[in-house]
C-alpha cells in the first residue's frame with residue numbers, strides 16, 4: 135500500500151522492512167542515478183527517500199550529520215581544509231560550518247537533483263550550502279580525487295548512501311587509497327560504515343582495507359538513528375600517519391564544540407561525552423570489529 139515503505143528485497147537488509155505512515159507526498163522525481171521521494175511523516179517530520187531507502191528525517195538527521203562531522207573534526211587540531219563526498223542534502227556542510235578553524239569546504243556530490251530538492255524541501259539542511267567557504271563540485275568522487283593534489287585535506291567525510299547503486303565503489307580499496315593520498319599526514323577520514331547489527335562482514339572488509347591503507351589508526355564508532363535499519367549506524371575513523379602531531383586517536387576529542395552556532399540549527403545530538411561513548415562497543419561488536 136502507498137502508506138507502507140517496503141524494501142524486503144534489499145540485499146542490505148534481507149527480510150526486513152520499516153514502515154512510516156505517509157501523511158502527505160511532497161515530491162517524487164527521478165535523476166539519472168536514483169528515484170527521489172519526499173513525504174511528510176506522522177512523527178519524524180519530512181522524510182527523504184532515495185531508491186526506497188530512508189536517507190534522513192527532520193527528527194533524527196541530527197544524530198547522523200553531527201556525529202559523522204564532529205567525530206573527525208573534533209579529533210584533530212584546528213582543521214582547515216575539509217572535503218565532503220556525497221552529502222548533497224547539505225546537512226554535513228551545516229555541521230562543518232560550526233568549526234571556526236575551517237577555511238575551505240569542498241563537496242563532491244554526484245546527483246544535482248538531490249541538491250535541488252533538498253534546497254526546496256529541507257532548508258534546515260541545505261543552509262549548509264550558503265556558507266561562503268563551500269565549493270560545490272557535481273560529479274563522480276573517484277574522478278574528483280584523481281585530480282586532487284596529494285596531501286590537500288586535513289579531513290575527508292564520506293557521507294555516502296548504501297554500497298548498492300551509485301555508492302558501490304565508495305567501499306572498495308582503490309577509493310580508500312585515493313582518499314589516503316588526498317589527506318595530509320595526520321589527516322583524518324570519517325566515512326559512513328553501516329550497522330554493527332547487520333553488516334559486520336562489510337565492516338570487517340572495510341576495516342582490513344583501511345588498516346592497510348591508513349597506517350595511523352582505524353576505529354569504528356556508532357550512533358543511534360531510529361529511522362535507519364536496525365536503528366543504529368556506524369562510522370570508520372581512519373587517520374593517516376605522520377606529522378605534525380602524533381595522531382590523537384579519534385577517541386579523545388581535543389576540540390570543544392558545545393554551543394557553536396551557525397545560521398542553521400543548534401547542535402541537538404553531539405557532545406564530548408557522546409563523542410567518547412561512540413567508540414564504546416557491545417561485546418559482540420568488540421569481538422568482530424575492534425582493531426588494535
Ligand SMILES: NCCCN[C@H]1CC[C@H](N)CC1
Nearest residue numbers: 188189190221293294295296
Ligand atoms: N546525509 C545523509 C546521507 C544518508 N546516509 C545514508 C542513508 C541511508 C542509510 N542506509 C545509510 C546512511
